[in-house]
Amino acid sequence: MKDDGNKIADQAGVARPRRLLLCLDGVPYKMIEAAKERGLFSFFGAPSRLLSPFPTMTNVALSTMLGATAPPGYESLYFDSASREVRGGVRKYLGRRTPDKLPSSYMDQLDYQEPLPFEFLVYVAPEAVWRADMRRFRDRFRAAPQTRDFFAFLKGTDGLLHVRGPERLDAALQSLDRILRDIHAWCGAETEIILFSDHGMNLQENQRVHLQTHLRRCGYTVVDRLRDDGDRSVAVPAFGLCGYAALYCADVEAASQIADALVPLEGVDFAIHREDARALAVKGPRGVARIHRRENGRGVLYRYEQLEGDPLQLAPILHELGQDGQLDQYGYAPDEVWYARTGDHIYPDALANLHTSLYGPRVRHTADVLISFRDGYYYGASLFSRVVRLAATHGNALRASTSAFLMSTHRTFTPQVRADAAQPLLKG
Ligand SMILES: [Zn+2]
Numbered sequence: 001m002k003d004d005g006n007k008i009a010d011q012a013g014v015a016r017p018r019r020l021l022l023c024l025d026g027v028p029y030k031m032i033e034a035a036k037e038r039g040l041f042s043f044f045g046a047p048s049r050l051l052s053p054f055p056t057m058t059n060v061a062l063s064t065m066l067g068a069t070a071p072p073g074y075e076s077l078y079f080d081s082a083s084r085e086v087r088g089g090v091r092k093y094l095g096r097r098t099p100d101k102l103p104s105s106y107m108d109q110l111d112y113q114e115p116l117p118f119e120f121l122v123y124v125a126p127e128a129v130w131r132a133d134m135r136r137f138r139d140r141f142r143a144a145p146q147t148r149d150f151f152a153f154l155k156g157t158d159g160l161l162h163v164r165g166p167e168r169l170d171a172a173l174q175s176l177d178r179i180l181r182d183i184h185a186w187c188g189a190e191t192e193i194i195l196f197s198d199h200g201m202n203l204q205e206n207q208r209v210h211l212q213t214h215l216r217r218c219g220y221t222v223v224d225r226l227r228d229d230g231d232r233s234v235a236v237p238a239f240g241l242c243g244y245a246a247l248y249c250a251d252v253e254a255a256s257q258i259a260d261a262l263v264p265l266e267g268v269d270f271a272i273h274r275e276d277a278r279a280l281a282v283k284g285p286r287g288v289a290r291i292h293r294r295e296n297g298r299g300v301l302y303r304y305e306q307l308e309g310d311p312l313q314l315a316p317i318l319h320e321l322g323q324d325g326q327l328d329q330y331g332y333a334p335d336e337v338w339y340a341r342t343g344d345h346i347y348p349d350a351l352a353n354l355h356t357s358l359y360g361p362r363v364r365h366t367a368d369v370l371i372s373f374r375d376g377y378y379y380g381a382s383l384f385s386r387v388v389r390l391a392a393t394h395g396n397a398l399r400a401s402t403s404a405f406l407m408s409t410h411r412t413f414t415p416q417v418r419a420d421a422a423q424p425l426l427k428g
Contacts, residue, residue: 017192017410020141020183021151021426024176025058026158026394028200029403031166031173040177043184044195045412047405051348052199053419054357055244055370056394056401058158059103061198064362067423068106072364076103077239077381079248081365085225086237112140112152122159123388130156130172138179146187157197162241165391166203184409192410194426202243202375202400206390209267209377211236211245218261226250234258241380241388242395246367252276255368259283262369267377269396270311272354273369280355284311291355294332301332302351312350317341343416348402372396 029049035041052061059071072078077089107113114122114133122129133156144150154176160169180193212222215234223233231250249255255273262271263283270284280291287309294301304314318327321341326333338351347353356362357370373379378393394401406417406425413425 017190018146018187019149020187020191020193021149022137022180022193022195023062023151023153024157024195024197025153025155026161026199026201027169027173027197027405028203028400029197029405030200030400031169032195032197032405032407035170035173035177040173041180041195041407043181044193044407044409047407048413048415048417049344049348050196050404050406050417050422051343051353051419052402052404053362054353054372054397054402055242055246056199056396057240057242057244058198060362061404061419062106062153063104064419065196065198065422066106066109066426067420068104068109070361070364071103073103073237074244074246074363074367075237075239075242077237078363079235079237079246079365079367081248084227084248086235089239109151110153111144111150112137114153114155122156123163126156126159126163127168127172130154130160131175134176134179138183141183142186146191158201161201161203161392162390163388189410192408194406194408196406196422196426197404199394200399200401200403201392201394202396202398203392204376206241206243206376206378206393207267208241208382209245209265209373209379211265211371211379212238214265215258215261220258220261236379238379238381240395241378241390241393243373243375243378243393243398243401244395245371245373245379247369247371248365249368252368256281259369262371267373269372269374269398271369271371272358274358278359280358282311282354286313287311291351292332293351293355293359298334300335300352301328302335302338302355303330303332304351305331312347312354314342314345314347314350317345339418344399346399347397348399349418350397353402354397372398374398375400 032047053064055074057074063070080087137152141150160172215222221233223235226233231254235248259271259273262268270282272280272282275281278293282289288307289311290305292303304318321327321333326337339349342349373396375398
């Protein structure tokens with residue numbers, strides 16, 4: 001039985017039109033904007049930028065956007081902080097999708113997702129998988145009862161972009177436009193189609209970061225299981241080829257030293273780690289800063305404290321906030337003010353986004369250190385990087401990966417939507 005699915009079903013067709021929710025994995029806002037300019041998806045309203053949470057990965061994004069339970073880790077291979085070892089991985093793909101293999105409750109709400117073998121095939125034969133996936137989705141949707149919402153997740157777009165690049169995705173969007181046009185004509189105004197993506201993508205050739213080699217050179221032991229005496233040990237699960245890395249180590253002190261050691265490594269944009277109860281350290285080649293958070297009667301406030309340089313390139317905005325009288329005596333400004341000024345910054349909504357990535361519940365086993373790589377760099381399993389030439393990827397906190405999209409045939413949303421504000425729009 002579907003818990004949340006039934007809640008949706010109760011309202012569908014009664015209080016509001018029935019909905020087709022269709023998520024396209026990894027399609028960036030920019031590409032949808034361009035497709036609309038070429039005349040595709042003309043029956044949809046203007047797209048909004050949906051801000052994908054850091055690290056910009058599918059399970060982190062969709063569980064946040066749908067208000068579902070947090071997945072155990074950032075990917076199916078993850079570090080378990082209780083047993084202090086790396087778990088999951090390819091084993092997940094063997095056999096059926098049983099409840100214990102579902103990383104987050106949003107998967108329980110899906111009426112359609114690709115058959116399991118596609119998850120790997122998509123990186124080998126992305127066009128064939130995408131075509132078959134789209135046909136299956138269309139047939140399944142047509143066969144579904146028209147009295148309740150339908151939620152589908154098409155993953156083929158992510159594979160097409162990773163392996164083939166933006167030109168092939170444009171062709172795929174053309175065929176999707178035809179299918180959705182048919183569905184729209186067939187269902188009429190009684191069905192609202194909401195098309196959105198989980199995260200964006202940087203559309204450039206990517207090279208591997210030699211993270212483990214660098215850590216070993218700095219005197220660390222890279223392990224799958226952390227022991228009590230292992231203060232020079234670090235676990236770094238390597239799976240998909242993505243623009244972030246999650247590191248697990250002995251304690252806060254070790255995390256701080258590891259982040260320092262990462263700064264000179266080619267491809268590192270910045271590393272973040274927890275400092276004390278509320279402060280987050282940001283360390284990169286452009287400097288060191290702290291993000292502070294506090295709450296008062298009016299809401300949440302953030303402060304950007306530059307210790308050396310300006311790792312997040314926020315100095316000009318901080319200066320403006322001071323001139324506009326938006327900073328209190330301790331240098332804090334309200335969350336909504338930061339959001340309004342930095343939503344389309346190169347690190348969108350950086351203070352709230354990065355702070356929540358280590359202090360919030362995005363995953364159950366939160367990393368001790370998170371790295372955001374520069375566009376053009378990735379970390380991941382060497383097995384995959386031998387098979388795949390990477391034409392594009394996602395995972396970091398930069399604008400291209402953070403900018404997903406959201407649009408509807410019946411409504412227009414605000415130009416910018418935070419991931420954790422998406423749930424009432426999608427399911428309310
Ligand atoms: Zn994705």
